[in-house]
Amino acid sequence: MGRVERVNTPAVIAERLRVEGYALMPDFLVDEQVEHLRQQVAGHQGKAGDRGLLDHSWCSDLGDLIRSDPRAYPSLPLDARAVQCALFVKSRAINWLVPLHQDLTVPLAKWVDTPMYSAWSRKEGELFAQAPVELLRELLAVRVHLDDCRESNGALRVVPGTHRGGRLSSAQSRGERAARGERVVAVPRGSLMLMKPLLLHASSKATLDGPRRVLHFLFGPAQLPGGAQWRTRERLPATAALPG
Numbered sequence: 001m002g003r004v005e006r007v008n009t010p011a012v013i014a015e016r017l018r019v020e021g022y023a024l025m026p027d028f029l030v031d032e033q034v035e036h037l038r039q040q041v042a043g044h045q046g047k048a049g050d051r052g053l054l055d056h057s058w059c060s061d062l063g064d065l066i067r068s069d070p071r072a073y074p075s076l077p078l079d080a081r082a083v084q085c086a087l088f089v090k091s092r093a094i095n096w097l098v099p100l101h102q103d104l105t106v107p108l109a110k111w112v113d114t115p116m117y118s119a120w121s122r123k124e125g126e127l128f129a130q131a132p133v134e135l136l137r138e139l140l141a142v143r144v145h146l147d148d149c150r151e152s153n154g155a156l157r158v159v160p161g162t163h164r165g166g167r168l169s170s171a172q173s174r175g176e177r178a179a180r181g182e183r184v185v186a187v188p189r190g191s192l193m194l195m196k197p198l199l200l201h202a203s204s205k206a207t208l209d210g211p212r213r214v215l216h217f218l219f220g221p222a223q224l225p226g227g228a229q230w231r232t233r234e235r236l237p238a239t240a241a242l243p244g
């Protein structure tokens with residue numbers, strides 16, 4: 001796996017997130033739990049996967065486990081809730097890349113008549129809009145890695161510190177990358193990568209066989225500005241619980 005930072009205290013994680021915009025939380029899941037989750041996602045594999053995974057109790061339970069972990073808790077928004085979980089599967093057979101970008105969109109229950117939200121769209125039947133920067137600063141993405149992830153199988157490349165610059169134009173993003181440089185974030189299976197959505201990030205195509213599976217959660221505060229509401233989640237019947 002090469003060099004992997006073993007950051008693991010709540011204070012170090014919070015400080016890394018504040019300064020660099022990302023932090024690792026190693027050894028969050030044991031092998032048995034990773035295997036269980038691999039089985040749960042087996043029916044869902046696709047390019048950018050399902051965005052509606054939170055309707056499944058295995059997924060919302062995993063969100064609860066993250067939310068209540070003392071290492072993650074201090075870095076989450078006030079009264080945090082998981083508002084989205086997408087599965088990202090990448091391999092030589094299902095290959096894709098994402099260019100440098102910030103995550104600006106959030107899933108909302110319904111359209112609201114305010115200029116605070118923009119660029120409304122529908123994906124897989126769900127409503128999304130670009131959120132105001134004050135809200136984007138509060139959000140936290142948590143990536144649960146179900147496989148060892150390194151440069152050769154599509155690890156994220158980030159431009160550290162760029163989450164502090166607010167929304168960046170394409171030219172500003174390229175300028176930040178040229179000035180600060182990119183960092184490849186290798187993450188072992190069973191570990192978490194915590195990331196501020198405004199952090200500039202990209203990922204390359206995989207050059208290895210075998211899938212790189214990531215469950216990408218988004219955590220937000222209970223209350224949204226401008227009268228907006230998060231999409232309410234269905235709760236599908238539980239199948240098997242995550243081994244303890």
Ligand SMILES: O=C(O)CCC(=O)C(=O)O
Pocket residue numbers: 088098103154155156201202203214216
């Ligand atoms: O998982 C990946 O490789 C990229 C995902 C990503 O860029 C995103 O969620 O915005």
